[in-house]
Amino acid sequence: MDGFLEMQNLLSEYQQSHLLKYSGELTESERKELLEQLQSIDIKEVLKLYEKAQTSAGENKICDSKMRPVKVEIEKDLNESLLNEYFSVGLDAIAQSQVAVIVLSGGQATRLGLPYPKGMCPVGLPSGKTLFQIQAERIRKLIKLAKQKTGQEGRVIWCLMTSEATDLLTDKFLKQNKYFGLPKENVKLFKQHQLPCFDFDGKIILEEKDSVALAPDGNGGLYKALKTSGLLKQLKESGIKYVHVHGVDNILVRVADPIFIGKCIKDGIDCGAKVVLKTDPKEPLGVICQIEDKYQVIEYSEIPPETAESKDEDGQLKFSAGNICSHFFTLDFLERVSNDHEDSLGLHIAKKIVTHVGPDGDKFRPTSPNGIKIEKFVFDAFVYSRRFLAWRVERGTEFSPVKNSDVSKTDCFPTARRALMALHKKWIESNGGEVKGGAVEISPLLSYGGEGLEEVKGKTYGDRDVLLADEERADDSPTET
Structure with a gap:
């Protein structure tokens, strides 16, 4: 395989010969796939990027x-x-x-x-x-x-x-x-x-x-x-x-x-x-x-x-x-x-x-x-x-x-979920509704930023209620107060 020999020479020139260390153990199709992958990588260019990144790492420590x-x-x-x-x-x-x-x-x-x-x-x-x-x-x-x-x-x-x-x-x-x-x-x-x-x-x-x-x-x-x-x-x-x-x-x-x-x-x-x-x-x-x-x-x-x-x-x-x-x-x-x-x-x-x-x-x-x-x-x-x-x-x-x-307890799904529901609770209360339980979800199709929620006035919402737009609305509705 002339291509393989050329790759051996290229990798040797840039001290990366270890990439072919196991080539003798590979099947013909595996050798072909490895060669194609290596040919898709501009070895000279990526090594330049590595050197540039090392230099940038020092420069990034801004005075x-x-x-x-x-x-x-x-x-x-x-x-x-x-x-x-x-x-x-x-x-x-x-x-x-x-x-x-x-x-x-x-x-x-x-x-x-x-x-x-x-x-x-x-x-x-x-x-x-x-x-x-x-x-x-x-x-x-x-x-x-x-x-x-x-x-x-x-x-x-x-x-x-x-x-x-x-x-x-x-x-x-x-x-x-x-x-x-x-x-x-x-x-x-x-x-x-x-x-x-x-x-x-x-x-x-x-x-x-x-x-x-x-x-x-x-x-x-x-x-x-x-x-x-x-x-x-x-x-x-x-x-x-x-x-x-x-x-x-x-x-x-x-x-x-x-x-x-x-x-x-x-x-x-x-x-x-x-x-x-x-x-x-x-x-x-x-x-x-x-x-x-x-x-x-x-x-x-x-x-x-x-x-x-x-x-x-x-x-x-x-x-x-x-x-x-x-x-x-x-x-x-x-x-x-x-x-x-x-x-x-x-x-x-x-x-x-x-x-x-x-x-x-x-x-x-x-x-x-x-x-x-x-x-x-x-x-x-x-x-x-x-x-x-x-x-x-x-x-x-x-x-x-x-x-x-979730194990970290910070910037995880539980904290994100609580943040979204706290925001939705705020939207409901600012429109005259009440939330008991703290976990209410408002569909983005119903409200983008708290607008269009006149329907919540005078209503009470319980834990894990979902407010949907007409196109996705479920049969169950919140309790009137």
Whole structure:
């Protein structure tokens, strides 16, 4: 096999010959598959990325003297008239089919101990709805609200960035559930790229005797994936102008939030980020700041403790703009980053447990980190913004992520579920209803943000009641008071 000999020479040149260590034990088809995988990897380029990531890791330890707090605009401080104006502008954009949503959904939910993507996970709600269903139904409700306002039924394109590990499962799940009522043609899946995993000595890890360990290139792989998949071109040809990008794991995410989108449109923002007030310097939440007039997100682990704990004159943390991965981009901005700056985005090193071939040739999974995954982060593109917005929202209204298994008792399904039901209880009580028991769920098809709940006035709701829209309403109804 001339190709195999060429690969041997290439790997020898770059000190990666161990990748063929077991080639003599493989069948002909296994050898062919290994060779095809290795040929699909630009060995020279990925080793350059490894070296760049090592350099970036040092540079990412930002000198705290360069950090400056970012100017934040606070949603709750604005008067109702202005918020209504932003809401109206956002709905107009939806009615005119100018808005798309991109869900960062390539994660495998390994920390949750589940064998399928987070978006498919049962949340434990009375309705049985998953994160994907909740988010899709919020989009459907917005389309209806926009039509009620304008008489025009717009289209929101729902895009899900998957990974090699999650793409088929996500695609099958959405098909089985008929895209949760969204038109099939308005749902787009596209895969982020993968990179080899390395050991701490810079050697590419062999996961099986016939395959290299690969991992998704981080949510910052969005920009490359948009371009190479052709989705960026499709969105442009479809008339999309504005894009909401968010993580799949936030149960409270206000998908395609018309207020946020309207604010950004009115103010000519090309890149915006929602933040929450960070009150604990040790909370694992990156902060948005300015460094030499550029907007950046600095991970909590990269900020010296004395800087992280420093307070302003009001007694709040000086660096309190906690990033929640809910971003506004103009399509022009995404196009500019994807075409002109993707190669310049920073690289990050994540030390992870990587399954590999052990000394005896058997597959082995360590109990502590043994490998390096190279990642890009979606917020690393903030430095290319020409007009940036940090928009602070209320944590209890918009942020409750699912990051950990239930055992951790923080940022897990039980905490997310409680946050959603606490918000729904607040909506009911503000509309004159009463909740006894504390666990009531409101369908996104009935209310996007607490509006349209006049029917709850004077009614009492018990534990685990579900308020549904007409199209999904169950026979049982709450007790009249």
